[in-house]
Amino acid sequence: MDLDEIFKLMKKVNSIKIDSIEITADEIVINIPTLSPISIPQTPPIKKGIKKIVSPEEPKIEIPEVDWEPPVEKYRGYIREVQLGRPKSEGGRGKVIKIGGQRALYRFEEVQPNPPVVTFDIFDMPMPGLPKPVREYFQDVMEDPVEWAKKCVKEFNADMVTIHHISTDPKIKDTPPKEAAKLMEDLLQAVDVPFVIGGSGDPKKDPLVLEACAQVAEGERCLLASANLDLDYKKVADAAMKYDHNVLSWTIMDPNMARDLNRRLISHGLDGDRIVMDPTTCSLGYGIEFSINAMTRLRLAGLKGDELVNMPMSSGTTNAIGAREAWMVNPEWGDRRYRLPLWEITTGLTMLLCGVDIFMMLHPLSIAVVKEFGKLLVSKPGEIEVSTDNYQWIRA
Amino acid sequence: MAKKISAMDIYKLLPKTNCKKCGESSCMAFATKLQERKATLDECPILKSPKFEKNRKKLEELLSPPVKEVWFGYEDKKVVLGGEEVMYRYELTFFNPTAIGVDISDNLPEEEIKKRAKFVEDFVFERTGEKLKLDFIALRNASNDPEKFVRALKIIQENTKVPVALCSLNVKSIEKALDVVRSKPMIYGVTEENFSEMMRMLISKKRKDKKEFAVVLSSGNIKTLKGMVKASLQHGIEDLILDPHTTPENIMDTLDRFVMIRRSAIERGDKLLGYPILGLPINTYFYVLKGNNPIKQFVEELDKAAGIMEARTACAMLNRYGDGIIIHGTEVWELMPILALRQAIYTDPRKPQTVEPGLYPIGNPDENSPVIMTTNFSLTFYTVTGDFEKDGVTCWLLVMDTEGKAVDVAVAGGQYCGDNAKRLIEETKIGEKVNHRIIILPGLAAPVRGDIEEKTGWTCVVGTRDSSQVGEFLRKNWNRILEEWRAKQES
Numbered sequence: 001m002d003l004d005e006i007f008k009l010m011k012k013v014n015s016i017k018i019d020s021i022e023i024t025a026d027e028i029v030i031n032i033p034t035l036s037p038i039s040i041p042q043t044p045p046i047k048k049g050i051k052k053i054v055s056p057e058e059p060k061i062e063i064p065e066v067d068w069e070p071p072v073e074k075y076r077g078y079i080r081e082v083q084l085g086r087p088k089s090e091g092g093r094g095k096v097i098k099i100g101g102q103r104a105l106y107r108f109e110e111v112q113p114n115p116p117v118v119t120f121d122i123f124d125m126p127m128p129g130l131p132k133p134v135r136e137y138f139q140d141v142m143e144d145p146v147e148w149a150k151k152c153v154k155e156f157n158a159d160m161v162t163i164h165h166i167s168t169d170p171k172i173k174d175t176p177p178k179e180a181a182k183l184m185e186d187l188l189q190a191v192d193v194p195f196v197i198g199g200s201g202d203p204k205k206d207p208l209v210l211e212a213c214a215q216v217a218e219g220e221r222c223l224l225a226s227a228n229l230d231l232d233y234k235k236v237a238d239a240a241m242k243y244d245h246n247v248l249s250w251t252i253m254d255p256n257m258a259r260d261l262n263r264r265l266i267s268h269g270l271d272g273d274r275i276v277m278d279p280t281t282c283s284l285g286y287g288i289e290f291s292i293n294a295m296t297r298l299r300l301a302g303l304k305g306d307e308l309v310n311m312p313m314s315s316g317t318t319n320a321i322g323a324r325e326a327w328m329v330n331p332e333w334g335d336r337r338y339r340l341p342l343w344e345i346t347t348g349l350t351m352l353l354c355g356v357d358i359f360m361m362l363h364p365l366s367i368a369v370v371k372e373f374g375k376l377l378v379s380k381p382g383e384i385e386v387s388t389d390n391y392q393w394i395r396a
Numbered sequence: 397m398a399k400k401i402s403a404m405d406i407y408k409l410l411p412k413t414n415c416k417k418c419g420e421s422s423c424m425a426f427a428t429k430l431q432e433r434k435a436t437l438d439e440c441p442i443l444k445s446p447k448f449e450k451n452r453k454k455l456e457e458l459l460s461p462p463v464k465e466v467w468f469g470y471e472d473k474k475v476v477l478g479g480e481e482v483m484y485r486y487e488l489t490f491f492n493p494t495a496i497g498v499d500i501s502d503n504l505p506e507e508e509i510k511k512r513a514k515f516v517e518d519f520v521f522e523r524t525g526e527k528l529k530l531d532f533i534a535l536r537n538a539s540n541d542p543e544k545f546v547r548a549l550k551i552i553q554e555n556t557k558v559p560v561a562l563c564s565l566n567v568k569s570i571e572k573a574l575d576v577v578r579s580k581p582m583i584y585g586v587t588e589e590n591f592s593e594m595m596r597m598l599i600s601k602k603r604k605d606k607k608e609f610a611v612v613l614s615s616g617n618i619k620t621l622k623g624m625v626k627a628s629l630q631h632g633i634e635d636l637i638l639d640p641h642t643t644p645e646n647i648m649d650t651l652d653r654f655v656m657i658r659r660s661a662i663e664r665g666d667k668l669l670g671y672p673i674l675g676l677p678i679n680t681y682f683y684v685l686k687g688n689n690p691i692k693q694f695v696e697e698l699d700k701a702a703g704i705m706e707a708r709t710a711c712a713m714l715n716r717y718g719d720g721i722i723i724h725g726t727e728v729w730e731l732m733p734i735l736a737l738r739q740a741i742y743t744d745p746r747k748p749q750t751v752e753p754g755l756y757p758i759g760n761p762d763e764n765s766p767v768i769m770t771t772n773f774s775l776t777f778y779t780v781t782g783d784f785e786k787d788g789v790t791c792w793l794l795v796m797d798t799e800g801k802a803v804d805v806a807v808a809g810g811q812y813c814g815d816n817a818k819r820l821i822e823e824t825k826i827g828e829k830v831n832h833r834i835i836i837l838p839g840l841a842a843p844v845r846g847d848i849e850e851k852t853g854w855t856c857v858v859g860t861r862d863s864s865q866v867g868e869f870l871r872k873n874w875n876r877i878l879e880e881w882r883a884k885q886e887s
Contacts, residue, residue, distance in 0.1 A: 061595045061631065063588065063623040066668065070618075071659040108652040230808075252808055285523065285736040286775060287802060289743055292715075293486040300484075324779070324862060325732055334729030338695070342704055346711045346733040353651075353715045365694040369708055372690055376648035384646040390616065390639075391587070393499070393678045393724075394536045394563050 077305035085194030094192040099357040100312030116374035119160035120152040131327040162196035169200035177212035203231035214239040226250035299355035312357035320347035469559025478672030493742040501538040502548035528735040537564030585612040616641035642676035644683035672719035681706040753797035755824035759790030771798040787867030814851025
């Protein structure tokens with residue numbers, strides 16, 4: 001290769017590396033091309049690095065941009081929607097409530113279609129055992145369940161009412177089913193909200209009482225409470241099918257048991273969309289963790305596609321009032337007027353966050369708080385304007 | 397759920413010598429314990445040798461939970477936050493109970509600061525043999541004056557040994573407080589606004605003065621929060637806690653952020669969000685106190701309504717991954733449900749809450765004393781024995797093995813039954829200790845009375861529904877019951 005060729009090549013490229021070359025010349029001139037092939041790219045970072053070590057305070061510390069997407073899951077299943085009550089257009093008394101219908105576990109994944117519902121507990125006879133903080137709201141109506149129901153609706157804006165026919169218990173008054181049905185008729189006349197119909201807990205008597213009440217409430221889409229494995233659940237399911245009602249399927253904190261009972265009810269002919277599950281609410285401090293586990297597992301199984309447990313859930317939140325920390329007079333525990341409702345609120349709220357859709361409760365204050373909280377589940381994230389500064393508490 | 401580490405993955409890195417020094421029969425058994433977090437690496441002496449340093453490091457990495465464990469306070473009195481591995485307690489267990497902090501304003505007079513600090517230190521609510529307590533003081537720089545802040549901190553430190561959170565957005569205040577603080581504090585907080593300035597000060601305190609602290613990063617935007625974590629880690633600040641803002645007007649937005657952070661960490665393996673979460677129910681308290689009372693139809697006094705609404709926020713956060721909370725209310729009726737809920741959520745579902753079944757003499761019982769039969773569910777047992785002690789009841793208490801179920805559940809589930817009663821009577825030889833054959837059953841056990849009488853041959857008396865009424869019941873009835881029984885035997 002002669003020099004001319006090398007120069008020609010030099011015009012095309014910026015640098016040429018020549019290995020093992022011998023140059024014999026008197027004088028040699030090499031023109032370095034204007035585009036310098038030599039650069040020292042390392043210099044600035046080294047400089048920066050040195051600066052950093054010398055004085056850590058100098059650079060402004062900034063929040064870097066990062067990637068993050070809300071962790072939204074896809075669910076194969078859904079929670080069934082159950083209708084309570086029947087509109088006037090269909091021959092009912094008016095008020096209709098829907099529960100369930102979720103397609104996601106959390107609100108940020110998908111807003112819940114129906115808010116949780118609270119149903120007021122009332123009893124067919126005065127309840128002397130009711131603690132004073134509850135009694136003081138209902139003292140004037142406890143002799144008359146019809147007035148009691150009216151008060152719940154008018155004064156406390158009840159969405160629903162649960163009538164417990166406790167006097168039908170053979171050990172209490174052994175009121176015949178016919179009489180319970182008469183009261184049921186009066187209650188249906190008095191208020192237009194849907195009803196949960198409860199017995200006394202006597203396994204022999206309850207199916208008879210529920211059947212009689214179901215008959216007089218035909219077409220009103222009540223919730224019959226309850227069908228469970230200790231009684232003739234088929235009779236309860238038959239009454240629901242014959243007179244157009246829903247069934248509360250009650251089991252003890254065991255998701256498999258809930259599944260089993262639902263399977264039996266469905267195979268007996270009851271539509272799965274007519275079932276509400278009650279996996280038992282243990283009160284705060286008395287095993288609430290068992291209820292948390294059972295309800296969470298049921299809700300997740302339902303959303304994952306198990307059609308034997310994808311029913312809305314119910315909670316007997318009133319159980320909380322039976323806890324000694326709620327009802328007992330004890331100066332060391334502070335004022336019972338606040339302690340009792342707070343015990344019920346905490347129990348209810350915990351169940352709400354586990355996925356419960358319908359709450360049976362007693363204290364009007366507890367009900368107001370749980371309902372207010374439940375409304376947030378049907379609001380879109382960010383929909384409610386927030387003006388409070390997160391840091392105000394420091395200077396308050 | 398995050399990918400579960402198998403015991404085999406752990407075993408591979410262990411010494412495999414089966415030396416038993418950890419107390420387990422084999423390295424495989426130890427691996428299983430490690431996997432279940434029932435043992436720690438420190439229990440293996442061989443792993444401490446230099447030869448195993450690499451393996452130990454790998455094991456530490458493997459076993460570190462997706463939510464980092466962060467502590468503050470004193471070496472011997474710590475608050476530990478985070479360390480969680482699962483989204484739902486039934487999958488494993490939740491480990492570190494939500495730490496509850498109570499605020500103290502630096503504007504208060506000295507006596508008030510002392511009193512409130514003492515209250516936090518001494519408060520205890522006893523349930524089921526466990527003492528439930530408050531965990532830390534959140535000293536807030538209400539004055540915004542660094543001097544006042546430091547003064548209040550000194551008063552607290554001189555009078556108590558409660559871990560402290562230093563709460564101020566004023567960089568000077570935090571800087572000065574760090575100079576006098578005797579423990580590792582939690583610092584609240586680093587915000588989007590003060591980020592650069594506060595971080596620079598903290599970095600310098602850590603590097604130059606070797607100060608230790610946990611830092612709360614605060615933003616209502618999770619992406620920003622994640623960026624803040626990244627920046628903190630780059631500067632060697634690693635003990636982090638996240639405050640995704642508590643909005644009293646819409647607490648569900650707050651809970652959503654809690655869940656999104658926890659799910660990102662545990663189910664999506666996002667390490668930058670794998671830190672404990674701090675909630676501020678105190679925001680709800682002051683929001684209601686300012687006149688936003690949603691329950692005024694029932695509770696007009698603003699401070700009482702604020703306490704109820706604050707507790708409701710606190711309980712929601714306990715249910716939704718709050719690892720630490722700061723509250724203002726100190727009424728016992730407000731604290732009780734919060735503490736009881738925390739106790740429930742953080743009990744280990746892997747072991748039932750039971751006591752040893754058997755015979756427990758209460759007081760100094762003799763051959764004429766009543767025999768009462770309860771269950772081995774620890775809550776039942778401690779409630780019953782607590783009540784008996786308070787009321788001076790003397791009796792023989794039979795504790796039946798109901799697999800840790802309460803009376804009503806055990807009756808329904810078939811554990812509280814005649815066969816089990818018969819076995820208990822035989823094993824405890826109670827028949828040799830008393831000269832009667834009467835058992836008093838709890839009110840809730842009435843349905844199984846017949847079964848128990850039939851199987852045991854003892855006479856059953858249905859007692860009260862609640863153990864607090866047993867003392868009165870016995871005083872009124874025991875002698876009569878005993879006499880009637882004896883008369884019946886003679887006839």
